[in-house]
Amino acid sequence: MATTLATHTIDALVEHLGPTLGGRVRRDEPLAQYTTFRIGGPADAFVDVTTADELADAVLAARALHVPYFVLGLGANILVGDRGFRGVVIHNVARRHTFGDDGRLWTESGAVMQDLILEAVERGWSGLEHYIGIPSTVGGAIWQNLHFLSPAPERERTMFIAEVFERCDILSEENVRKTVGPDYVQFGYDDTVFHHRRDIVLTVTFRLERGDPDVMNRILHENLAWRGARHPWLQIHPSAGSIFKKIEGVGAGRLIDQAGLKGHRHGGAQISPMHANIIVNRAGTATARDVRELIAIAQRAVEEKFGQRLEPEIGMIGEF
Ligand SMILES: Cc1cc2nc3c(=O)[nH]c(=O)nc-3n(C[C@H](O)[C@H](O)[C@H](O)COP(=O)(O)OP(=O)(O)OC[C@H]3O[C@@H](n4cnc5c(N)ncnc54)[C@H](O)[C@@H]3O)c2cc1C
Numbered sequence: 533m534a535t536t537l538a539t540h541t542i543d544a545l546v547e548h549l550g551p552t553l554g555g556r557v558r559r560d561e562p563l564a565q566y567t568t569f570r571i572g573g574p575a576d577a578f579v580d581v582t583t584a585d586e587l588a589d590a591v592l593a594a595r596a597l598h599v600p601y602f603v604l605g606l607g608a609n610i611l612v613g614d615r616g617f618r619g620v621v622i623h624n625v626a627r628r629h630t631f632g633d634d635g636r637l638w639t640e641s642g643a644v645m646q647d648l649i650l651e652a653v654e655r656g657w658s659g660l661e662h663y664i665g666i667p668s669t670v671g672g673a674i675w676q677n678l679h680f681l682s683p684a685p686e687r688e689r690t691m692f693i694a695e696v697f698e699r700c701d702i703l704s705e706e707n708v709r710k711t712v713g714p715d716y717v718q719f720g721y722d723d724t725v726f727h728h729r730r731d732i733v734l735t736v737t738f739r740l741e742r743g744d745p746d747v748m749n750r751i752l753h754e755n756l757a758w759r760g761a762r763h764p765w766l767q768i769h770p771s772a773g774s775i776f777k778k779i780e781g782v783g784a785g786r787l788i789d790q791a792g793l794k795g796h797r798h799g800g801a802q803i804s805p806m807h808a809n810i811i812v813n814r815a816g817t818a819t820a821r822d823v824r825e826l827i828a829i830a831q832r833a834v835e836e837k838f839g840q841r842l843e844p845e846i847g848m849i850g851e852f
Pocket residue numbers: 568602603604605606607608609610624641642665666667668669670671672673674675676677678679680726731732733734763766771772773774847
C-alpha cells in the first residue's frame with residue numbers, strides 16, 4: 533500500500549523553500565496532465581520552478597531534507613505509476629533564453645524545444661530545426677541526447693542534439709554549480725552522464741550556424757510530414773514515443789510487429805497499429821498498469837519468437 537510523504541516533511545520542505553517558492557508547492561497533485569502519456573497518480577508535493585536558480589534551490593532543498601525528488605520536463609519519456617510519486621516533483625518551467633549575434637543560444641533548461649526551434653528559424657539560425665515535432669524541454673533533450681533520423685536523401689542520417697551543444701551549467705550530484713562541456717556529458721545513443729549521475733542541467737549554450745530560412749522551413753515541413761505519416765499523433769493518441777530500445781541496431785517495432793502484436797490491445801493501452809514500438813493510451817482510458825502489462829506481453833512474445841529481450845527506454849517513475 534502506498535504511504536504518502538508525512539505532512540510535516542512537506543511542511544519542512546515548504547519552509548525550507550521560503551515564501552516565494554514554498555508558497556507555490558501543491559500537495560497531492562495529479563501527474564497525468566504533465567505527461568504526454570496522460571497517465572499517472574498524484575505527487576505528494578509538486579512545485580513549478582520558473583528560473584534556473586529556483587530549479588537549483590528546489591533540488592538543494594529536497595536533498596538537504598532527504599525528500600525524494602524528480603525533475604520533470606514535458607514528461608515525454610516517462611510512465612508515471614498509478615499510485616503516483618512519493619516525494620516532490622520539481623516541474624521545470626524555467627524558459628528564459630537569448631540568441632547571441634555569434635550563433636550562441638543560451639537557454640534555461642525548462643525551455644521547450646519547439647519554441648526555440650521556431651524562434652531560431654525565424655532569426656535565421658540553423659541546427660535545431662531537425663528536432664521539430666519531438667516533445668522535449670532542453671533539459672530532457674540533453675539528458676538523453678535527443679536524436680532524429682532525418683528522412684531527406686541529402687541528409688539521411690541520425691542527427692543528435694550533441695552536434696549543436698557547446699556547454700551547460702549544472703548542479704552536480706555533490707551540490708556544486710559548475711560549467712561543463714561535451715567531454716563531461718559523454719553523449720551516446722539515448723545516453724549521457726546524466727543517466728548515471730544525479731546532476732541537474734540548469735542552463736545550456738548551443739552553437740548554431742547561419743541558415744537559409746527557406747531551407748529550414750522546408751525541413752520543418754518535411755520532418756513533420758514524415759512523422760505524421762508514421763507515428764500516431766500525440767494530440768489524438770497520447771504516448772511516450774518509442775517504448776523499447778533498439779536491439780543491435782534493429783528497431784524494436786519490427787520485432788514486435790513480426791511477433792504479431794501490432795494493434796494488440798490490453799485494457800486501455802494498445803500497441804499502435806501505425807508503429808509497433810509505440811504504445812498509445814486509447815481515449816485516455818489506459819492505466820500505468822495496462823501499459824506495464826502490455827510491455828511485458830511484448831517482451832514475452834519477442835523473447836519466445838526471437839530469443840531477444842526488449843528493454844524499455846522510457847523511465848518508470850513512482851509507484852505502480
Ligand atoms: C510522440 C513522441 C515522439 C518522440 N520522438 C522522439 C524522437 O524522435 N527522438 C528522441 O530522441 N526522443 C523522442 N521522444 C522521446 C522524448 O521526446 C525525449 O526523450 C525528450 O527529450 C523528453 O524530454 P522531456 O522534457 O519531456 O523529459 P521528461 O520526460 O520530463 O524527463 C525525462 C528524463 O530527463 C530528466 N530530466 C529532465 N530535465 C532535466 C534536467 N534539467 N536536468 C537533469 N535531468 C533532467 C528527467 O528527470 C527524466 O529522468 C518522443 C516522445 C514522444 C511522446
